[in-house]
Amino acid sequence: MAVDIRIPVFIQDPVAAGERGMEAMEWVRLRSEEAVLDGPVSPRVAVLDLDASNGRLRRGARYQPPEHDGDPGTFRLQDPGRLDAPDVIQVSVFGAVLRTLEMFEEDDALGRKVRWGFEGSQLLVVPQAGEWANAFYQRESRSLQFFYFRHPLLDGRREERIYTCHSQDIIAHETAHAVLDGILPDLYHALSPQALAMHEAVADLTAALAAFRCRALVRQVLKAQQGSIASSGAFSAIGEQFGRALGHPAHLRDLLNEKTLKPIDGGKPEDVVTTLEPHALSEVLAGALYSVLLRLHEALKDELTRKQQARTSLVAPTEVARQTVSPEEAAAPPPLENQGFVAEPAWQEARRRVSRKALAVATSRFKRSLYRGLDYLPPGEVSFADLGRAILAADEAAHPDSGEPRQWLCQEFVRRGIVSHPDELRVRTNYSHSALARVDLDTLAKSDWAAYDFANRHRGFLRIPRGRSFHIEPRLVVEKLSYAAGAHARRRVRECIFKVSWKVDEPDEVPGGELPDWRQVTFGTTLVIDCETRRVRVLLTSDRDVTRKLERDGMVRWLLDEDLLRVGKEALGPNGKPLCGAIQAECSGGVLRVVGTAHMLHMVEERSFQGGGG
Template identity: 30%
Template sequence: MAVETDRPSWLESPPKRRLRVYAFDPRSSVTLETAVCNDAVIGLPWETPWEDALGPGPSNDYIEVVDYDPACGLFYAPVDLNHPNLLAQDGLPQAEGQPQFHQQMVFAVAMKTVRAFERALGRGVIWARPGEPGTGGSYVKRLRIYPHALREANAYYSPDKTALLFGYFKPDDAVGRESEWVFTCLSHDIIAHETAHAILHGLQPRTIDASNPDMLAFHEGFADIVALLQHFTMSEVVEQQIAGSAGSLRARGLLSGIAAQFGHATGRAGALRYALQQIEEEAQGTAPVRTLEDTTEPHDRGQFLVAAIFDAFATIYERRTADLFRLAGYRADSGDAPPIELSRRLAREAGQTADQVLRMCVRGLDYLPPIDNSFGEYLRAIVTADADLVPDDPLRYRVAFADAFRKRGIPVPGCISYAPSSLMWAEPDLTGLTHLATENRVTGLMQGALATLKFGITFDDSDSAYGSSKPEMVERRNLREEAIGVIEHNQLALWQWLNALPLSGRAREWEQILGIRMVTDDHPTIALSGTTGRPAFAVNTARIARRQGPDGRELHQLIAHITQRRRGYFDSATQEKAEASGSGARAEPPVQDFWFRGGATVIVDLRDGRVRRIIRKRIDDDVRLARQRAFHTGDPLALAFAGRGRTGEPFALVHRQ
């Protein structure tokens, strides 16, 4: 009798791995209003053959959960999500007192956040490696997560460890009661918030440099909006919220209780909840729209970014659902709850809108300058990235963003109005550049660099895992490891190409459009490269993005960050003295008080090789240098992020405050 030897189709892996989590936090499960929808399930894509298998911890290609509790001096046994009993029941059931469920929850929510970013970015998420980059950024394959790292009311992302550290604590009013422990690793919002910090740092390593009041606030506000918008993927939660608020997203309710248990236990409601309260008061006309001026604390300042983006989200949702209200004949001011069918349909629209708005926010990260960003520049980045991928905007998504930022007095440098056409970053202006302006814009400007880059995985005849056809090599293929190798190859290749440009002509003109020094040596505070003898600069990233818009339009891009640093001093007289020796023999300047950075984001359309955007901050901008000096000397928190005094754990400090 014949026996089937090939792998039968009924043994194929399932499409999803389902894991149970809290939709909010354990406190919501003992409150009647929220208990009905607090038990949620996250579906994650099953592991593929070209990535590492899921192991105990959990540990996979992206994340490694290490459950060591320093306060108790012990390791908790790792959960094995491949155990048949757990596969049969969507993982462990929700259990506040079980460390293995804590491990499952941080893994599930963190991976859900990673997948959301990857859909928007058009490429894989890679974590930043700790340490100051030399000729460019470097990366690490796995992010470590410690669910019980601290016995204190804190949770933070550690750039120096490439890790998320979660704390647990007993509230001040619960001393002596064993049932009152609060675990930050069981808050859906805190996990998503901290994971967003780690992803943002991997994409934009210099966003942890507090060079202006918006920098740390941007990290906090962006992470909050990621946590908030992810809630709208939970249809049951959203349906209940909509039914209780007559279909409005501006009324304070279940979704505004971000990190509710943590905020209740510590007595801090949090900037995000204040931002949502602000949205509600604006809608009711009980309070004027607050503006950004005179707000400096990162969480408080971040609430303006959250309020602006959530306002844009709510406006877009209202435009998308206006016809549903009319068709159902339902009036929000009737005092009656909307029909069940309408609530479900509205919840679906809210989820789709949240997904689109989150994608707009994530795609905008690629269009930011590589250093010293502001909220207004982020608005420009969102608008430009969206217009490049989705030229037609019938529901005026970009107008909704612009109007929300305008109402909150968020300034936009370099723009004369908040019209989307005015907000878009301009294409490179080569006027007056003798060498570059005469070259063909499509094939000439970066043709030499593009010829040295890799644009994907190649199955060549080599001994590498992707080159060899040997079964033992094929089994070792790992797409993320290969992607890291491609990025690092492209960083080095682009850096070598720029350094090989002739000292006259094209190199001097590239200096102008990139905003850095590549040839001239009249700034002694800019270090020289030991390899080339020229002013040192870094290619911090060179990544390939492949995106698809809602109409099927595809966009393939190279995104490169080229940066340079210059010594900065708190005393302007010291700065002038250090830079006065540029015309003669070069003397070693004093040790810097802080680093002042310049550079550019270069975006190349890989369909025709055209350089579409060069978004720069000049290294020789002394006005910006003076602003950064004033910021460092005027804000005690900023001093912790400056030069020699920089703390190794910036987010621990911000979150503890």
């Protein structure tokens, strides 16, 4: 049985919250953990508050069980108003990590508990890991590490300490890296720039989704922006205080952008991303997906302002029914200002309430399709187009009658040069196949031998190369909510997610002769089966386009130029452990294998990257 706790969590960093006239923290209730102890510690998350000055652990915050049945537990804080107090930092970081986990695991998203990408059950969270302008997830240490750094004040005589753990968007971003590593562990060793950039884009979008859950922030922004989020950086800006302290105009990255892989008519030349650096490249994908969310919010707001229910091609009636709003708000006419008059405050508040409801529906739909798309992604070297196809398939499964947002995603991917034509995103869904006619799905899910035998007998169906050995991942059988427009509009559907991967040796055509002529990369297939009908919900295989191979050449070239790629013992320090600033490579039988490329995915990329695709 889950423990119910109520704890404070930072809404935004102190600077951003102050500029928006908001309190720095809000109290949230969390119910995802089976036990909570001093620290804070739970079965899945443990805060280790390191004192970098002496290397010792600070005393952890004390848990206070509820006094009465039905009340939530909490933590004793000596001075809740002191934002840099160790116990306040410990508890707020713990809460932000759990809040992000819950967002992934909700029954209308993944519908299951996430697994970590490392051996062991606990993610270690170090809120004050030392003095450095950075934050990152690291699989090897099973940890999230948040640093602090000093920044001079305007008078030039004093310094303030900037804590990366004071920013909910940074915490959500790094937690998303850890979750994504559990869902798609092959990405941690990916050589494809788009695969690494996908890690960054999903983490940034998770930070935005976490911000949309802050009620005070949503109310403040919708009031200030007349019910719109189309021009607000409160949700789209990543690392505001952090970015400014490092000399950026306002933030590290912004999801509200026009970044593209090809020139857009009327667009700015600086919006064309020619680099393969994952952080910069991620803005193209994140911007494309975020624009779909904005468009869905505006469309829902317009629909719900004029009538009680949005059109079913946009969302299913049950999606809207999950959010409560009064009939008066739902039926509110357009504001009088559209007719040349000043709107009454009552109409303004009604409009904002409708906008809040539209935003809740839009973000829920967006979260559901994005996170389920991660489950559908194939293993190995994947591309932005792969994620697009996975999201479209997951969205169709969850919202079969509401296809407008899927059309918008296709349009946006074409507009930004991710694909050249919508047909590149088209996938076959919901069909019968002879391979599934007699298979026992329960045995397939539970037995590794049965899973291997199935894959070996159906290599062609699963697109496994002939004669190639393969790896079967643990199967997932998950119940997920589906929203349709008919009589059984909202129902639970059981899916079996079957993933198989294999290694391929491809030519390493990076000039210089320092490395072997071949390198090893991973590809794979995801098969999603409807357990009730035995139909194929979707079958997706990772991108083998020649352009992705040229981009991997560019990545290897840049790693060599920056002296980041170290082979064998050169990647180890004097203590025999891997160097934090190096990407490790192994050579065997004339083939290069690169591991841990995700080490580049720190919050800040400190090196320039101008590598090309070929």
